[in-house]
Amino acid sequence: MLNTLNVVRLLPELILLVTALVVIFVDLYARRRTALWLLPGVSIAGLVLAFVAAFAQWGAQEVVAGTLAADSFAFYFKLVAAVTVVLVILASVRYMRERTRFLGEFYAFLLVATLAVFVAVSATDLITVYLGLETLSIVSYVLTGFLRDDKRSNEAAIKYFLYGAVASAIMLYGFSLLYGLTGTTDLAEIARRLQAGDVLANLEWVAWPAVILAAVGFAFKASLVPFHQWAPDAYEGAPTPVTMFLSTVSKATGFAVMARVFLTAMPSLGEYWMALLYGLAILTMTVGNLIALRQTSVKRMLAYSSIAHAGFILMGLVAVTAPAGGHPFNGLDGVLMYVVAYAFTNAGAFAVVAAVEDGTGDATLDNFAGLIARAPFLAAAMLIFLLSLAGVPPLAGFAAKLFVFAPVVRQEYYALAVVALVNAVVAAGYYLKVVKQMFFVEVPERPAFAVARGMRWALWLMIIGVFGVGIFMNWFAFMSVRSAAGMLGL
Amino acid sequence: MAFFERWVLTIILFWPLLASLWVLLIPKEQEDRIRRVSIWMSVVPLVLAAVLFVDYGTRFLGGTGGIQYEVQVTWIPQLGASYHIGADALSVPLIFLTALLTTLSLYYSARVIKHRVKEYFFLFLLLETGMFGVFMALDLVLFYVFWEVGLVPMFFLIGIWGHENRMYASLKFFLYTLVGSVAMLLAFLALYFKTGTFDIVKLTEMRPFADDIVRASLVFFGIFLGLAIKVPSWPFHTWLPDAHTEAPTAGSVILAGILLKLGAYGFLRILLPILPSAFAYWGFLMVILGVISIVYGAFVCMAQTDLKRLIAYSSVSHMGYVMLGLGAAGVALTGSVPWLASKDSAALAMDGAMLQMFNHGIITGALFFLVGILYERAHTRDLTAFGGLSAKLPYYYGIFMVAGFASLGLPGLAGFWSEFFVFRGAFDIVRIWAAIGAIGVVVTAGYILWRIVANVFLGEFNEERWGNKLWDMVGYEKATLWPLILIMFFLGLYPTPLVNFFNSAAVELLTKAGFMF
Amino acid sequence: MILKVVFLLVSLFTVGSALMVVTHKNLFSSALFLVASFFGVAALYVLLEAEFLAVAQVLIYVGAIATLIIFAIMLTRGMMSGRTSPRNDQAAWAGLASVVLGLVLLYVVVFRVQWPVVEKPVPPDTIEQLGRALVGRYVVPFEVASVLLLAALVGAVLIAREKEV
């Protein structure tokens, strides 16, 4: 009921909502020149406030209004999302300015998408889970197709939309079965009811359909093979800042929701969903990497690479355990580490792609040739991000890999470990292809180009982030272990 | 001296990193300044490493062995991973070797590298930090971090400043090493889950998986893969000829001189003390691989026409000695050989392996410098293109002969002692295999004398092709090589200090592994 | 008994219309059958004593979604008839997969599982409770849904707007 609602717990969400409205009003009333810096400024200010509001509540552990959890797990994702979206906004200032005049709407949509992420990651009820995911999806469709007159943007959005709509319908069917079996939509309550006697007798018959159908939706959001076909197209066709968002925050949300639903609502079905995810993980990383190997567009290559990375993240969830005493490497903290590392890294890589697109018109491998001479900062930044993606220490990607490989080793899933190993190497192979283009190939005839200021800041922040996560792994380990512990009931 | 004790390693470790950042801040147009800065900055760790060498020696004489200069600062408390570094009788010489070869390489490169100077020196200094880190790390995570940090700059050094096939070679180098290192990471994690720590010292005390040979073997092979690729042992060696051949001169020097030692060092620092049971169990395998490497490498050398490639394959062969020595010690650990013989033999074999690590660094480093010097003039590495250089380039010939003879193990030069110790140790333990391995020594003499000396230095001088394009060694080249030549002579005549160092390290490691002396 | 007959008629109507929706060649007719199907579903809701949802179904599905769909069809006139087949190359596989999935679902969901059925009447104040729930326990989804609708509206306008001159 309303009177028991603790509004403070919803402060991050409210701040985002208000900021989105303010952005729209600013867009209405500010002069264009002012709006150009005021819009991103206001958006970033709102996100920073939301970040602070979420950070201040770190450590809380309660359910707000029956359908949202205010726990460390959720706050962790909120923090990551807020930071990443700030970076996205910084990276998009010039990119979007040159491509559309609906800037106010763009930033407002980004904020609403973030709001949806906030809701989805803290959802403790099938209804909020669905609504959060779906809001995120629908706003993402719009963002993907934002450059309406650009064929690629539009087609990307349509592909994304069609896959998304089907996936969410399938997921809903699974949810409805869960609801039918347990008579409730509350995740924790579902878990309790699933262990009740009358339900138990039917469990084996509902378990597979419910798990598979529900997993489809999450798998779509997290772009796991075989529900990934939208991803490369959407990532390539969408405005690149949007791609940054999709490939990091949106994907992370898929994992957050997947983890929460499976761990909170279906712990007793663990063997079912873990087996499913095991297969998906292997499939995802292998297929993603193999296709990425063949790409000539860097944007598309990164798209497939982020599919492959989804497989790596999934490893954490496959091998999730609840070791006593809140020790690290319980699997879930691997997901969390990966998400934060990946947020900086992949967003950074796509930001560089955006900058290269701005500077050279496209983002094929050829456009990256000799980048070190033409835009040394970009090349260096890209190198750092690619190395991080490859998992080279002391960068963020290493921390991530460490934390997802660890639980797999702990559980002694040797097959998975070997597949992951091979994939890590394959992935490094195509990352190095880009490095090779940037550093080894020399094209003296191509002109140098400059990087926009917002982009420069965003890249610096992301570089700092990538190094920070890698070197000060302990802070992030601390936070992710705490968050994971809360979720695992430790 | 408390300050020295506490900070010397850290300063050595991070000094090159600071230097590299300094280089980064210098505008790329000021190439001379970049060169000066990097060379002088690299001298600092060299001096410190020399001081360290001496200091450790005095301590050693004073009776304090084992790991010294230990620093342990909590890094990731959740994982029990810490910034834990230290140096013992094994690592101190290797640190010195690293500092020496880096300084020489930088000095040499300053004259040779004209293209993208800033990046070059930046990467080289970064590389030095990575190598130092591996030799100092006493924590598996830290070890892994520095292991990988060393990987990236070398990838660039090969890829940007290498020869025609540099891109292929750099990619191959990186990917091969990465396969190994990821496997190694997985094995480290397995160790962690068994013990709850990444600390090498603690792990050594705990000796995880001592009673579970299956899991111990799994972990062993995870780490083994990473190290053996780096060493490189046959059949993981295929990246090496490409990488060495295509790398720029200084890159080859570091690659052969230091990076290969990282793998061998890993065997001694991690595998032997932490997983002695598996090390012993699979010791015979290492013997076999070592012998195959020796013989195979040597025979392949005979078939080379590319001078640099020949030296590269000789590295495979020479690193085979290291493997043979280590494997023999492992076999001795099983206790399957007579007690009395194996006790000292194991230590001797390990002494030999360690000596070989150091010597090979010096000798092959020198050889690669020499090949580089020739290449700078002739722009070809084809053996058959030359002939009769002994008359035209006498100084060069002389230096080359010293290095070459050292390489083939001529008594009086450094190489002799390591080969001698290895075979002396191994003969007692794995007699037949050691005997087969000895074939390699013969073949080595063959390719040094027949392939190189006969083809390059003797015979007809091709006047119309080379005319006066080839000139003898000049000052900076001499300055680069003389320190190495001197060390070869010194160690050839008086190896005792180094042998003492290594012997104490070997004894200590074997003791930790459960060998009673 | 009479309820069962009514149910059967309604569901036949619904499923039949749905079948036409997915098989009819003419897109516009498909859309009309979709409307019919929506009505059928609304009637099923009435049979389930969920009048509010039945009305909402008509209001939203027929009044909003179907209208939008038909509107879109009309705006993209000329596309739904003629030249190309309405089905894609994988229609046969799709049919097979759908039949198999359908059989599995029917077997599992309908015949296998003993759903925990209770014989209880619907409380008379259901709608009031629904209203209270929407501003109580489910206030967050309620509000988020409104934000979503607003965003979707703005987004749709933004994307479908006239070409800029």
Next chain:
Amino acid sequence: MDVLKPQIGDWWHALLQGAGLSSGWIVFLDALVITLILLGLGLTSVLFAVWLERKLAARVQDRLGPNRVGPYGLVQTVADALKLLTKEDITPDNAERLSYNLAPGLAVFAVLMLLLVIPFGPGLIGADINVGVLYLVAMGSVGIMAILMAGWSSNNKYALLGGFRAVAQLLSYEIPMILAMSVPVLFAGTMSMEKLVEQQAHGRWFGVVMPAAFFLYFLAALAENERTPFDLLEADSEIVAGYHIEYSGMKFAWFFLAFFLNTLILSAIATTLFLGGWRGPFVEQVPALGIFYFLAKSFVLVFAFMWIRATFPRLRIDQMMAFAWKVMVPTGLVLVLVAAVFVKLPVAPLVRDVLLFLVNVFILLVVAGLVGRHLRLQIKRLSEGAAVVS
């Protein structure tokens, strides 16, 4: 409260039970009879309304109107209907037959369905479902569907344009209409039509308490009914009758019927929601009076509809859309907000009603003022532009 229904209903049920029918049959016959009554009532009213419209328009235009068939031409409509029924029924060659033939029926059906929830008198309601108001809105959208079908299936570009306009206009005006309708719903706390009437006892008509909402509803109803000044979907001078351009004979008659039924029903809804429904003096004593009051109030509204139609010019389509979205929707939102606040106001009902009335009038004035100012500005700009051109 239920005065009429129990009396008649009990007698009727007793009769049926006496005939030895099972309860299932009784339910069925109930439904049948109610349907027939509603149909009869609706259709007769339409006959009268058509006549009224023609007479009224004639009077406004200083003509006589129908005066041949029957006294004052009262039976003229019947004659016209018969004529339409006997005319040839043409279906265009390229028409989409199914929907072409279905559309008129659906149009009438959609409107007739609305009769079900309208309380004609105390207890005289087809079905008092508890989401009555929502039902009204929902059925309204079915009407749109019929127009879309007609517009599309005729395969005529004017018809299609009419269809487009139907969606644009009807959907747009549905929103202020729903907003206006939700004001009394909010105030009464129920969506049941009968309960809404109950809440308007003692002359406390919502239309009086909240004149702005009533006015908003009225305007929206004009548009929903495709009446001047909002009759753009069949604007004769632009798209020659729009969606039913191809229809003739019987099928045209269906559309015609739907149109007039809609007029009546929108008035009836307005009566129920805002004018106290069947309430009036002495209804408590003589329930039958309720029907009279209800019809009387409804026909006053119908009269107003017709009057406006006869006297106003048609809007341009962009003006019409702008009016809906820029004037009516915001006003409606404000009204809903105001109502929501006032419902919770802790004062005596009378005080609250008076306050609400004042606020409503204020809003009405403000909106009127704003619209007026805008119009004046536009006129000024237009005249200046004209000056420049000339």
Next chain:
Amino acid sequence: MVPLSWYLAVAAVLFVLGLFGVLSRRNAVAILMGVELMLNAVNINLLAFWRYTQPENVAGLVFAVIVLTVAAAEAAVGLALFIALYRLRESVNVDEIQLLKG
């Protein structure tokens, strides 16, 4: 009373029909129609479960309401995209979207 399984059967059939539409249709709007059928099936499920297992708990109703709402928003955005696509390509057939393949 009609047994619950009847409703579930209708819902399952509707769901599968929708899925068939999605998989077999070439036109984007037709695919969307399939999706709408699937959503309807879900709603039938939800309401049937609500009625037969938990009539006094409105969670099922709330869920159905939310699904309805989201479906509307989704359809709006989707159709807007289709219209934009049509403006760009004069076609809303998805298998003609080749630009991004491969």
